[in-house]
Amino acid sequence: MVKKLLAVCLAGAAVLALSPGAVAETAATPKPFPVVLATPTGKVTIPRQPKRIVSLSATATESLYAIGAGRRVVAVDDLSNYPARAPRTKLSGYTPNAEAIAGYRPDLVVVRTDSGLTEALGKLKIPVLVQPEAANLVRAYAQVTQLGRATGYRKGAAATVRSMRARITKALASVPRGRTLTVYHELTTDYYSVTSRTFIGQIYRMFGLRNIADSAGGTSDYPQLSGEYIVASNPDLIFLADSKCCGQSLSTVSGRPGWSTTRAVRGRNVVRLDDDVASRWGPRVASLVQTVAAYVKRARST
Amino acid sequence: MSAAREHGLPAVVAPRVGVPWTLVALAALLGAVLVGLLVGPVPIGIGEIARSALARVPFLSVATPLDAAQEAIVWELRFPRVVLGALVGGMLALSGASYQGVFRNPLADPYLLGVAAGAGFGATLVIAYGPAGVDGFVLPLASFAGGIAAVVAAYLIGRSVGGGRTTATLILAGVTVAAFLTAAQVFVQQQNSDTLNEVYAWLLGGLTTAGWGDVLTVLPYVAISATVLLLHRRTLDALAVGDEEARTLGLDVTRIRLLLVAAATLGTAAAVAVSGLIGFVGIVVPHLVRLMVSSSYRVILPLSVVVGAAFLVLADVFARTILSPAELPIGVVTAFIGAPFFALVLRTTRSSA
Numbered sequence: 334m335v336k337k338l339l340a341v342c343l344a345g346a347a348v349l350a351l352s353p354g355a356v357a358e359t360a361a362t363p364k365p366f367p368v369v370l371a372t373p374t375g376k377v378t379i380p381r382q383p384k385r386i387v388s389l390s391a392t393a394t395e396s397l398y399a400i401g402a403g404r405r406v407v408a409v410d411d412l413s414n415y416p417a418r419a420p421r422t423k424l425s426g427y428t429p430n431a432e433a434i435a436g437y438r439p440d441l442v443v444v445r446t447d448s449g450l451t452e453a454l455g456k457l458k459i460p461v462l463v464q465p466e467a468a469n470l471v472r473a474y475a476q477v478t479q480l481g482r483a484t485g486y487r488k489g490a491a492a493t494v495r496s497m498r499a500r501i502t503k504a505l506a507s508v509p510r511g512r513t514l515t516v517y518h519e520l521t522t523d524y525y526s527v528t529s530r531t532f533i534g535q536i537y538r539m540f541g542l543r544n545i546a547d548s549a550g551g552t553s554d555y556p557q558l559s560g561e562y563i564v565a566s567n568p569d570l571i572f573l574a575d576s577k578c579c580g581q582s583l584s585t586v587s588g589r590p591g592w593s594t595t596r597a598v599r600g601r602n603v604v605r606l607d608d609d610v611a612s613r614w615g616p617r618v619a620s621l622v623q624t625v626a627a628y629v630k631r632a633r634s635t
Numbered sequence: 636m637s638a639a640r641e642h643g644l645p646a647v648v649a650p651r652v653g654v655p656w657t658l659v660a661l662a663a664l665l666g667a668v669l670v671g672l673l674v675g676p677v678p679i680g681i682g683e684i685a686r687s688a689l690a691r692v693p694f695l696s697v698a699t700p701l702d703a704a705q706e707a708i709v710w711e712l713r714f715p716r717v718v719l720g721a722l723v724g725g726m727l728a729l730s731g732a733s734y735q736g737v738f739r740n741p742l743a744d745p746y747l748l749g750v751a752a753g754a755g756f757g758a759t760l761v762i763a764y765g766p767a768g769v770d771g772f773v774l775p776l777a778s779f780a781g782g783i784a785a786v787v788a789a790y791l792i793g794r795s796v797g798g799g800r801t802t803a804t805l806i807l808a809g810v811t812v813a814a815f816l817t818a819a820q821v822f823v824q825q826q827n828s829d830t831l832n833e834v835y836a837w838l839l840g841g842l843t844t845a846g847w848g849d850v851l852t853v854l855p856y857v858a859i860s861a862t863v864l865l866l867h868r869r870t871l872d873a874l875a876v877g878d879e880e881a882r883t884l885g886l887d888v889t890r891i892r893l894l895l896v897a898a899a900t901l902g903t904a905a906a907v908a909v910s911g912l913i914g915f916v917g918i919v920v921p922h923l924v925r926l927m928v929s930s931s932y933r934v935i936l937p938l939s940v941v942v943g944a945a946f947l948v949l950a951d952v953f954a955r956t957i958l959s960p961a962e963l964p965i966g967v968v969t970a971f972i973g974a975p976f977f978a979l980v981l982r983t984t985r986s987s988a
Contacts, residue, residue, distance in 0.1 A: 425825075523843045524962070549961035560844060561708040562960035565677040590715070590846045591707030 365485050372463040374447045379460045382485040383441035387434055389426035390445040393464055394419050395615035396477050397443070400489035408437045415609060415617070435459065441483060467614040469535045474498065477616070493616055500619040504626040505539060511633040514569040516542040517558075517597070518611075522579045524558045531555070532614045533574075536622060540629050542570065564591045569632045571597040572625070574612065576605035602632045656928045660941040664721070667948040671717035674952050676959040677708055684709055716845040719853070720951045721944035723842075723906040724916055726857045728943025729936060730899040730906075731917025732924075733864045736871035736932050737895045738790075742806050744918035745903045749785035749812035751914075754907045756820040757781025759834050763827040775856055779904035781816070786900055788812045841965045842910055842951050849909045860902030864936060867895055871932035915969040916943050919977045926980055946973070 367380045385407045388394040394413035397406055409419045410426040424433060426445055431453035434442060442461045444450055451461045462483055467473040474494045481490020516537050518527050527534045528550035537544055545566040549556040573581045583603040587593045597603050604624065610617045673681055683700045687709060690699040699706060727745065734743035745751045757777040765773060786809075793808035824834050870891055873881045878888050903917070920943040924935050947965075950972060954965040 428825075523841070549958070551958070551961070553961070556958075556961035557843065558960055559676050559955045559962050561712045561955075562676040564704055564708055564712065566960075567704060589844075590711030591704065594704040594707055 365482075365487070368482050370462060370479055370483055373465055374451050374463050377451070377460050377462055379441060379462075379483055381440075383439075383483070385437065385439045386441045386443065386484065387424070387437050387439040388413060388419075388443045389424060389429055389434070390443055390464060391415070391426075391609065392445070392613040392615040393443040393476075393480065395613065395617060396480050396493070397484065399493045399616040400477065400481055400484070400486045402480070402484040402486045402489070405484060407439065408434075443480070443483075467532050468530075469532065470501065470539075470618075473532070473614040473618065476614070497616055497619045501622045504619075504623045508540060508626050508629050509633060514542050514629065514632055515545055515566060516570045516572065517545050517563055517566070517568040518572045518574065519581065520555065520574050522575055522581060524560060524563060525555055526558050528554045528556065533611055536618070536625060539622075540625060542629065560589075560591070564595060567595050569596045569600070569602060570628055571595070571603045572606050572611070572628075573604065574606050574608050577608040581605070597632075600632060600635045602628055602635075604628050656934075656938065657941075660938050660945070664941050664945040664948075667945040667952075668717055668721065671720065671948045671952050672709070672713060674956055675708070675713055676955060677705075679705055679709060711846065715847045715850050716842050716951065716955075717948055719845040719850050719909065720842055720948040722850065722853055722857050723910045723913065724920075724947025724950075725940040725944035726853075726861065726902045726906045727913065727916040727947070728920035728939040729861055729864055730903045732921035732932070732935050732939045733867075733871065733895055733899040734917075735921055736874060736935075737892050737899070738805055739875060740805055741922070742918070743809075745782075745907075746813070746914055746917070747806050748809040749789045749816060750782040750900055750903050751907060751912050752813040752816040752820070753781035753783070753785025754778035754904045755781070755912060756785075756816045756823075757904075758908065759820045759823050762834050763823050775852065775905045775908035778908045779856075779901050782900045782904045782907075783897060785812050785816055786896055790896070841913075841954065841962065843955075843962055845909070853905045853909050856901055856905030860898045860905070861940065863898035864895065864902070865940075867891065868933045868936040871895070871936070875932065910965075913947070913966050913969060915966070915973045916947055919973050920946055923977065923980055 366382050367378055369376050369378050384405055386397065386402065386405045387408045388397055388406060389410040391410070391413045394406070394409045395415055397403055398416050398419060403416070403419070407420060408422045408424060410424045411421065412426060413419050413421060424430070427448075429444065429448050429450055431450060434450070435454065435457055439459055442450065442454060442459055444461060444463055445465060447461070447463050451463070454461050462479070464476045464479070467476055474497065477494050477497075478487075478490050481487040481493075518533060518537065520526060526546035526549075527544075528546045529535065529538045529544050530550065531554050534544055534546075534554075545563065545568055546556055546558060549558055549562075571586060573586070575581045582605055583598070583601060586603050587598045592598055606621065606624065607617075610621050673679075673684060679701065683705075686697055687699040687701045687706060689695055689697040691710075701709065731744045734745070734748060735741055737743075738748075745754075755778070757780050758774050760781075761773055761777040765777075789805065789809040789812045792811065793805035796804045796808070870881075870886065873884055873886060874888065874891070881888050906913075921935055921939045924938045924942060928934055928938060947969070950968040951965055953968045953972065954963045957963055957968075
């Protein structure tokens with residue numbers, strides 16, 4: 334018994350030892366699989382092209398469909414609401430249940446946080462790819478590229494990244510230089526915001542905007558601001574990421590006591606963002622950047 | 636109104652609120668309100684605020700030195716927040732004191748009786764399943780329904796086990812009900828992850844977005860609840876002696892108990908509906924008054940209102956200035972300041988007694 338186990342282990346080790354060599358031999362047209370990917374929780378090996386993908390990350394779901402791997406997706410989590418044709422299930426990305434995931438017999442699971450899944454599904458030989466919130470656009474592009482390698486849709490991934498990059502570069506270039514504008518990004522109706530250290534905060538920074546939440550960032554990247562501070566900061570631009578959840582808009586914001594004195598309300602530069610797009614870092618971030626660009630231009634011209 | 640007096644109770648009731656303590660408490664409240672008005676993340680001078688206040692007095696030709704934004708900050712953001720803090724703090728302390736009297740249980744408070752959990756469950760149901768936009772008006776009613784259901788359940792369970800008399804059974808029943816309702820609430824929340832944000836914002840609460848609208852929302856409920864409770868402060872003293880004794884004085888104990896629980900729960904639910912779940916005020920403030928001034932509910936009830944109001948206004952000053960311009964959840968402040976302070980009072984009064 335022990336000998337048999339040992340033999341299996343040795344055979345496995347031999348395969349592992351051989352595989353890099355095998356890839357190197359055909360360097361001209363690299364064999365796409367098996368592929369070894371680096372994740373925050375270590376390396377993950379995907380032995381062959383996945384045919385049954387489960388995505389528990391709304392961002393990854395969007396990217397999978399954008400790169401063309403959508404038809405390999407068998408289940409997505411309860412928050413993956415885009416694109417509409419994605420097979421939404423009751424699976425949760427925040428409190429994942431390994432057994433329920435395994436029930437879909439996946440050969441690749443993409444998650445945002447590990448939550449012990451790598452270990453649990455590893456026992457069933459199901460590779461788990463962890464793609465946490467990207468710190469900036471470069472990391473976001475890298476995740477799309479990585480998904481391409483993981484699924485075998487490398488060309489689709491490259492095209493998606495090219496298109497994102499082109500649209501974002503164009504949007505950035507379309508904004509004329511001018512005075513420094515201040516921005517307030519609203520996550521919730523009780524004034525939780527984001528600092529420049531977050532992904533969305535990085536986007537505002539690329540436009541040279543000064544984020545009023547930065548001075549409150551000592552405690553958290555998602556600080557809760559006090560209302561009087563926001564009014565006193567007099568932001569030029571207000572972006573609402575609580576428009577879908579909580580019905581916020583220019584009219585509700587200007588109805589808040591004191592807020593009508595801000596430059597953003599007076600110049601009508603209070604922008605409803607799609608809550609989902611504003612909290613993800615997938616391909617749709619390009620349209621978010623275009624929206625931001627349009628309003629930065631508007632605010633500079635008034 | 637004064638059921639106790641009608642039935643010849645004055646012998647068992649303690650003296651009225653002493654004048655010095657009343658003055659101390661009122662001075663504390665006034666000080667807290669002034670500090671609340673003067674201190675905030677946006678520095679505005681005392682003199683300017685004073686002149687701006689004078690400018691609002693009719694027939695005085697004082698021009699405000701503040702610009703429009705500063706005016707709005709002081710009078711539309713800061714002042715309603717102070718007023719709401721006072722209302723909520725006073726109400727929570729008064730409810731806590733009343734629960735303690737009604738159940739003859741020093742540990743009774745909205746948390747331990749499950750009222751807060753019930754109110755949270757009611758509000759979550761409305762946020763998750765109710766039509767959007769009705770929250771402002773319906774939330775207090777939904778929290779009230781949840782809160783009253785919870786406290787009745789806790790009382791019935793407690794009575795079925797230990798005759799409703801012992802401290803432990805009532806609290807155990809309350810904790811059981813609270814655990815059940817919290818579980819139900821989390822379940823509903825997880826089923827409706829799209830409204831998760833809204834529920835969390837509400838549960839964590841605080842006075843961050845307080846405006847005059849919120850003050851107007853709670854005011855009627857708080858006024859009714861506080862009036863009913865304060866009018867029964869002598870009755871609570873009668874109940875404190877014991878059900879049998881109260882009955883011999885001609886009090887309909889069951890009816891009074893129900894009325895007072897309903898009033899205290901209505902007040903708690905209204906407070907919770909605008910400010911979320913703020914712990915600690917309901918249990919600590921009444922005990923503070925009890926330890927420092929008197930154990931008569933004629934004293935505890937009115938003083939708890941004033942001290943509770945001052946306490947929460949001050950706690951909110953800390954909540955919005957410590958991490959300024961970021962906010963700290965007010966529940967953290969009430970416990971962080973309240974717990975050591977209460978421990979100190981407990982120690983000094985017990986050792987000197």
